[in-house]
Amino acid sequence: MAVNRARDGAPGYALTTLESMVAWGRKYSLFPLTFATACCGIEVMGALGTHYDLSRFGAEVVRFSPRQADVLLVAGTINYKMAPVLRRIYDQMLEPKWVISMGVCASSGGFYNNYTVLQGIDKIMPVDVYIPGCPPNPEGIIDAVVQIQKIIETGAPRAAERWPIK
């Protein structure tokens, strides 16, 4: 996007494509659905709280309905009882949608390697950004949101387009 301002204070003009205009608007109005099951959910609350203030990055309007959200933030352990629920939520979200996998439990099962824990949500759905940590600090969540914004801005392919990984 190129913006030109006239020198004498008269209105300038901007040159852009429609795609980048839409992407520019979209990246600062992300509506996350926080699928917070466990400890990571407490840090999500921290990120939304006054100290870290995720709203600075335009992603504070949390939606609990998948039909109104465009970023799925999976925070916490997902077990096999929960996995079909999570997949259904993902399926209900409208395109385009992005997925953040927060914490090691969601990303790989973490230190729960047993009969009940799903070993990473990328087995059942595409994931765009992984946040490491157990649990990640709120800075990690903010960084993940910025990464999503970069994906939107550059038009980089979403994980859904290369999933499942063969």
Place this chain on the structure above:
Amino acid sequence: MAERNEMETRNGKLDLQSEPMLINIGPSHPATHTTLRFRATLDGETILDLEPEFGYLHRGFEKESEAATWTQVIPYTDRLNYVSPLMNNVGYVMAVEKLCGIEVTERCKYIRVIISEISRIIDHMVCIGTNMVDIGALTNFWYFWKPREEVYKVIEELCGQRLTTAYTRIGGVMADLPEGWTDRLLAVCRGVIPECIADVNALLTKNRIFIERTMGIGPITPKDAIALGFTGPCLRAAGVPLDLRKDEPYLVYDRFDFDVPVGEAGDTCDRYMVRMEEMRQSLRIIEQAVAQLPGGPVNVDDPRFILPPKPQVYENIEALMNHFKIIMEGIRVPAGEVYSATEAANGELGFYIVSKGGGSPWKIKVRPPCFPLFQGIPHLVRGQMIADLIAVLGSVNIIAGELDR
């Protein structure tokens, strides 16, 4: 039209005969904190019956702990009640120490009291904050989150992590308090915490809307609460002054002057009031504990349980071997079984531990405080409105991590 008016006046509201309606709430629902689920049978908006369903966060804590060494179990206990992890750490190591016959040092006992009480405060903050969010008062959540961040700073300094602390060790704690830590803790306890409690108190306690939403909502009698196995603030709100810190004093709780608040009706409002007062009492305990905090070592002087100091490991073959054996094989715990209970933020946190000797537990059963509380929810809300379910659920403070383990 006359007929309609007659129907409207009966029972003071429109009284339509209808089939009971079945409604599903959760597991992905903002008020159930994503892991709880209810099947409610409704007549209009009145709850006829409620069937809770959970297990959506079952992580196999007990199976994992059977494959870990005794020390490796400590990080798993963080994730039971992840709102106040330090208390779980304390509860678990106290059970193992009971089995090993370890008497920890005075300083260690005081440190454990201090970290338990600060955890109780932040646990109650989350409980009240989220409860109020669920019934529409968002501001209190922000007010309570600010001091939580301050407390996190203090905890992070103590053990390097904000949430998953793993601070205690069998026979002591991970490390002694950092230099000047108690001053910074007291600054938080004297400054930002009482301030926010006063703010929330001013916003809520005499607030007409809050009282109408909570008073008389989800009441329970002492008899029912005992039969259902309620403990902690929910039992005390019903008027039963059971507090293990007073009744079975562990650590050094018998040396402090504090009160156990009790309610009368056992309703949502009483649970809120009890929690608010418990935070103030915890502040009192912290003040006294810091004032009495003795010097000396934090760990027991026993090479069977405690790692040797790092400089010795580098220079001394005995210390190196000892270090290696404790890390690789785990500490040796004698055969036997114990049940050890502590007063966690939600009630009695019990650990039933079976050892067959050797480096890893044979069985660890956690008695989570939430488990009977969640079981009692249908009893609390039957005959009330569906909107009241949300207020009640928040006020009993169900933490899925320890409910499902």
Place this chain on the structure above:
Amino acid sequence: MGLVLEKLAARFGPEIAATHSNFGDDTALVRRERIVEILTFLRDDPGLLFDFAMDLTGVDYLGEEPRFEVVYHLYSLRMNHRVRIKVRLHEDDPVIDSAVSVWSGINWYEREAYDMYGIVFRGHPNLTRILMYEGFQGHPLRKDYPKAKRQPTIGPEE
């Protein structure tokens, strides 16, 4: 031997297989036949008054006979004392009478013991899985259930 165990032994002498008070926890190993009667006595006797059923769990002693154990932890609010009651069950017949009629709060603990160990509580109002999902085969906390044996509900087979 503590007061609780003395009273229990005086009333149900032949039912009690063993007692100990190791680590300060009064423990009685009883036979399963009259368990509900024993628990009712513990709840109602004016000198005992165990009004709280704090915990119930199963334990799997694989390799020993009998294999399973059901452990009750009781607490008395008024007397401020605790007791542990244990019952041994054979592998081929892991059945015990339900104690829901004694303490209503023990309901879910029994369901959990059923879910995790396959111990059957006779007379339980709703003995179904509680933590695991319907369709899960086996009982995960049994020692012969492999720790990482997964039964996916969705996604690729392990």
